[in-house]
Amino acid sequence: MSTEVRVPTLGESVTEATVATWFKKPGDKVELDEMLCELETDKVTVEVPSPAAGTLGDIVASEGETVGVDALLANIAEEGNAGPEETRPRSEKSGAPQGETAAEATGGYSGSDVTDTRVDGDGEGSEAGGGSGAGGQQVDIMVPTLGESVSEATVSTWFKKPGDTVEADEMLCELETDKVSVEVPAPASGIMGEIEAPEGASVEAGGRLGTMRRGGEGSAHSAQEGAPQTTTAPGAYEGAEGQAGRGDTEDAPSARKLMAEKGLSPDQVTGSGKDGRIMKEDVLRAAEGKGGSSAKSPAPASAPTPAPAPAPRAPVAAQDEAREERVKMTRLRQTIAKRLKDSQNTAAMLTTYNEVDMTEVMALRNEYKELFLKKHGVKLGFMSFFTKACIHALKEVPEVNAEIDGTDVVYKNFVHMGIAAGTPTGLVVPVIRDADAMSFAGIEKAIAEMGAKARDGKLSMAEMQGGTFTISNGGVYGSLMSSPILNPPQSGILGMHKIQERPMAIKGKVEIRPMMYLALSYDHRIVDGKGAVTFLVRVKEALEDPRRLLMDL
Structure with a gap:
């Protein structure tokens, strides 16, 4: 009995992935839930566990291949079977008549003249699956x-x-x-x-x-078809020779292909992945540092014809064009661009501003940060204060925590707080679920855990879905004021900014205070101006007097 290994659900709006690494090879013993391979999408890296214990059979989707959701990756012969069917003697095949091939037993071929070849067509001289051997398998x-x-x-x-x-x-x-x-x-x-x-x-x-x-005449059909990177251009970094001096670390297939296109060697690229693994983004950075000269190298003959440009570019002088570098957008960047533009086109987005005096929060943090770290094992930051203040304000202005579904308004009686985080590959928004039921320590631990996963590219799709409100902190990069864009279908997002000392009038006297501008972008279709201003004032009051959070005022 065999069990199929299929591509798991990749998350909302994600339809395909690239097979990055196989941790097992055909014939290897595998345990239940043992990691078999790793997939890369435009958002996250997904590990595929073994659905059963047994022996790994044929790998249907090799490294570098693009696969859709629920696509077949491999087969596992469960314990008690003799292993992959195509490697067993015909007389021992379970449920197959004497002389029937493994492919026939699995429905891959029909006809008694077909030899014992693999369904995926590996090996020279594989017969046609459609009955016409001369033209290759259909x-x-x-x-x-x-x-x-x-x-x-x-x-x-x-x-x-x-x-x-x-x-x-x-x-x-x-x-x-x-x-x-x-x-x-x-x-x-x-x-x-x-x-x-x-x-x-x-x-x-x-x-x-x-x-x-x-296969067929004029193609690259050979015994090696289906092996990783068989279509890589000459000089590509692949196989055991390309791995010399780097141990067992296997670079991402997309990175190997791009290095070949850019004319780069692995020694010229610094890997940011696990164990120094070179990712596609590392190659792009290395190519940019090289001055863009490699960007003009001819593309491989197998490169697909690019889609027509959406709009013609303005004329560029020849001397300027020679100094330009054209790099294809990553899937993540394309997804970000599309979602943000969709948000602008769909929502009636408006932004209101206020400023908050951070004196009391900073004093409270400085007083208890060492004791907090000693007891809870996590540092006390500003994000937990802002999260608590937003939760407090959302209870009073629930429409900011709601969303529009057709002609209905869906009010959320819970808070799944999205915390926007910048990563080397783009912006992601991990979600802290039921943040309204968490303590300061619980929120800080969740933020630290999600932040580490975001930096390592280990966030799952489930951890980035379902948010009801988002906080974005541009202050860590030095932003003094900005208008954040809504994260649909949410109706509100709070923008934090840099804490900067400014002269303020306090009870008729000028004092230097640590001030921060706050920005609330909201969907005016569901949130009125009064509600947006009230929300931001409640956040300001809770931060300027944190005792209000304890008294629920």
């Missing part, structure tokens, strides 16, 4: 999972036409939905076949876009 090009609540898409652009040679993971076409654009990669190397859904056609999730032939 592979369907399917619409990937489009995301939660998205059932159909429109075919925007085909980058290939019938008869073109394609490489594994090369972009074949682009789909547009009402939420995101989805690129469809080639499931294998081979020849492009029939296009069944032309540009402009509407397709449903799981539908067929067209077909292709695995």
Whole structure:
């Protein structure tokens, strides 16, 4: 009996991932919940545990391949079986008649003349799955999972036409939905076949876009097809030779490919991943530091045809263009850009400002910070005070903690506080759940834990979803005043800023006080100006006199 290893749910609006690293190889023994591989998305890194104990069979999705949600990654022969079916003698195959191949037993092939070859087509001379051995195995090009609540898409652009040679993971076409654009990669190397859904056609999730032939004349089909980075350009950093001197550390496939494109060697890149692993962002930084000369190197022949630019650029002088560097946006940056622009286009966003005297909070923190650290094992920062003050204000102005769903207003009788955090790859917003039921120590511990995960790229999608209100602290970067953008579908976000000493009039006298500007951006469709101002005044009062938090005033 075998168990399938499939891609887990990747989170809201995330439809695909890249297989970064396999920790096991075919034939290895695996335990229940033991980590089998690691996937990279545009937001987080996802580890895939073993769904059963047994022996790892064929790896269907190799390192570097792009996979959709619920796609098959590998198979596991559970304990008590002889191992991967295709490696066992035909006479011992469970449930398969004498002489039947492993592929036939699993429904991969039909016909008695097919030899005992793997369904995924590895090895020279693999027979055709569709019955025509000369042209290679036919592979369907399917619409990937489009995301939660998205059932159909429109075919925007085909980058290939019938008869073109394609490489594994090369972009074949682009789909547009009402939420995101989805690129469809080639499931294998081979020849492009029939296009069944032309540009402009509407397709449903799981539908067929067209077909292709695995292998065939003019392709890179060989015994090595399906191995990691078989389509990397000459000089690419790959395999055991590329790993010399770096132990068992395996760099991200996307980083290896980009190093080849940029003309960089691993020695020129400083890895920021686990055990010095080189990530794609590290290569981009190294290329930028190199002066951008590598950015003009020719792209590999297998690079997909880029989609048309959304708008023409202004004319650029030849001498200026030679000094420019063009770098493709990361998936995370594209997602951030789209969500922020959607927020501006959807919400009636408005910002109100106030300022707060931080004297009392700073005095209270300085008085108890050592005792707090000794008892709770975590430092007392300002974020717990702001979180508590916002929770206090949200109880009085509940519409700031609500959201619009069609023609309904959904009021949240709880506070899941989002704390925006900057990382080397972009802005993320981990969520502290039920923050209204936490103590100062509980909030500080949760913020510290989420911050560490954000810096290491280990946040799960579940830890970044479901927030009801967000706090963004631009003050850590020196910002004196700004207007934060809403994190939809939330209706409010508080912007903190730099604490700066300023002369203030206090009871008729001028005193130097540590002051901070506060900004509340809110959705005017649901929050009136009175409610927004009241919210910000309550936050100001709670911070200038923290005893009000104890008295619930």
